[in-house]
Amino acid sequence: MEIPQIRMHSQPAKIQIQTEPAQLHMSQPSGDLTIRQPKAEISMRTKQGKLNIDQSQAWEDMNLLSAKKSIAKNAQAGEQAAAQGTARRARQGNALMRIENSADTIKAQAMENAFSEQKRLGITFIPSTFAVKTSYEPADLDIQVQTHQPVIEGRANKPIMQYTPGSIESSLAQRPELTIEVINKKI
Template sequence: MEIPQIRMHSQQAKIQINTEPAQVHISQPSGDLTIRQPAAEISMRTKPGRLNIDQSQAWEDMNLLSPKKSIAKNAQAGQQAAQQGAARRARQGNALMRIENNSDPIKTQALENGFTQQKRLGLAFIPSTFAVKTSYEPAELDIQVRTNKPIIEGRVNKPIMQYTAGRIETSLAQRAELTIEVVNTKI
């Protein structure tokens, strides 16, 4: 006996997809930077040092006097010698007035007035210790510095962007099919 059978054969549809991805290119140019440093301004003022040397005492010790001091010294020495001479004469006159006192004033005065006192020998022209006086005023230094700030200029460059859009293409790679057939089979 033959029984009809239905046979179905199907094939599914296939979709084909082709894609091109989107592309982004980004480049960042570096920024522009300029830095300038103005030089500092420096001003210096100096007051020079001063050395004072006073050697007048040393000159006086060596008997090398200025005319004014020499006149004053000699005038004082003359005045003192005149006073001593006047005092000596007064003393000798008083002794002569008292000649009756069993003294021999003429002989004594002859010996005193007849011989001069000998001068001492020695070096008198060497200045005394610390006769030269010195004083020093140190120099003064005034330094003024004015700094200048750096001048910084910066410029940011925008990024460069390139964009290529992507694509998607779809197509049917295989069509759907359904085949139906009737087959007689024997049992």
């Protein structure tokens, strides 16, 4: 007698998966920075110093006068000398009118008129102390400075990103199979 037997052979399916990972490349460029410093503006104004020297008193002390002062001084001396001469002559005239009172009037007048007053000796051309007068106005310096703030310009650069997406590929590496055989076996 023959009994049928069923033989089954199966081959499982095999799936093949290939993956490509995602890639991300990032770079950050440096920022751009510019700094400019404008020059400061400086202005200076100077008022000159002033030195005044007045030596007119020293010249007068040495009898070196200007024409105007010399004329005024000599005119005053002339007026004074004329007044003194007039006074002396009037006094002597009055004395001569009363000659009967004194016998020595003519002799005294002759002695007075014969000799002039002697000049005093001495150094008279040296100026007196502090005859030269000085005054000084100091110089004035005005400095104006105007500063300027620095000009800073900064720009941040965005990061550069390159992204490659990943991929997955799946395929059937081995197909599934099922083989069924019917075998008759004798017993």
